[in-house]
Amino acid sequence: MRLAILGAGDVGRSVADLAGEYGHEVVALADSTSAAVDPDGIAVEAALERKAGDETLGTSDPEDVLETEYDVLVEATPTTLGDAEPGFSHVRRALEADRHAVLANKGPVAERYEELRALEADSAGSIRFEATVGGAIPVLSTIEDCTPQSVTAVRGVLNGTANFILTRMAAEGLDYEHVLAEAQDLGVAEADPTFDVDGTDAALKFVILANVLADGGFALEDASVDGIQSIPGSALDLAAEDGRTIRLIGEATRDGVRVGPRLVPENGALAVTGTRNIVQIETRNAGSLHSSGRGAGGPETATAVLSDVGRLPPL
């Protein structure tokens, strides 16, 4: 497949870098200011070196990317809330041109799911978005394999930053502020960790899951969301006395989405440690399935994007 990649952050760069290994060709790669475009395949390494050297990716305008001959648009620009722009428009243009779109950007799938599906229905192309939920962990494809109708609920830990903070607080008996500073030093938490610690990031992923289970109907505003900022170290100590710990747990069903700190058994499946993610897929006929792995990271998330590309039918 010929890939046009919008977004040159960790994920977009890794997709470009790994595409060849998966048998695909990159015909365009753009960040918000410039683009490298070549219908015969761009020189990925050279473009990434130019960008790393504080230069532009290439000489083309980002707008040119969508005019190129490509098969799959990889939408890896930063997640935005509300109207989910410009990611939504990028995907619309791909579908209107009868191309496929693979999203790593959570915004359009969480906030404008029905519109995306309507555009897809009128297009020869399809959309896939495995990378939006749980990074490298095959969550959506597992649900697809079980058929969404037979999945009754999805629960789990889908934010590594919050999980890292809670794990360290429990292990070291430290308070939130202290561990957050440490996580920022280690590069686990961003300078502005708000979306991770207030539950928004996890909520977007569970909204996407609810949309898949119920075939639409959910946006962030429909989710009940609590973060971990108000959890003191003493709460984790008390939980441990009882063989439990606290994790930021999300739940998605056809009835709703909920994210908040919850008590879980200390040695239970959902009490993953560090930045690890886990999902529990509850099925009607096959009990619960668990998948755990790396929920973030450039190469990890890129593998989810490239798996999606591999599942697309030829145009």
Place this chain on the structure above:
Amino acid sequence: MGDAPDSGEDEPDAETDGGVRAYTVRLELVDEPGELLRALAPIADNGGNLLSIHHQRGNITPRGHIPVEVDLECPPDRFDDIVDALRDAGVNVIQAGEEHYGEEVSVVLVGNLVETDLSNTLSRIEDEADAVVQDLSLAAPEGTDGISSARARLAIDSGRSEEAIAAIRSIGSDKGLTVVEPLLGGEA
């Protein structure tokens, strides 16, 4: 009381359903004359054979009631009827045959627990969530006027956990407390 279970002429199927088993029910009675007798009648009336009654006078529950533990024997399929009959008679059943009934859940509360009157919070949990606080652990590293945490282990009638947790959630939001709930669904 004390009829052997196989001697009750009015219970023809008592012997055909796999014999009898021993159960313990824990009741909570108002401290008024006649309450004990009133609480035992539904057991006998529904084919239960009373084995022992432990009337813990002087051991008052947080609600100011008297806990009573009753051991009884009955056929397994009668036990539900007995518990239902007790509840229909307005008797507060705290725990019924531990392994079959009664659920235990823990919650952690976080906030200005002392300033917002912890004992009032606990009695509201008992009243509004219909739960019994079995155990409480408080940690107030910043002193009583700072943020503190409390873990409460609650006994809840079986099948009522979700309602009870919802009631606790609403008490928490009333009082500005963070309620860390247990994850009830699935195999956590």
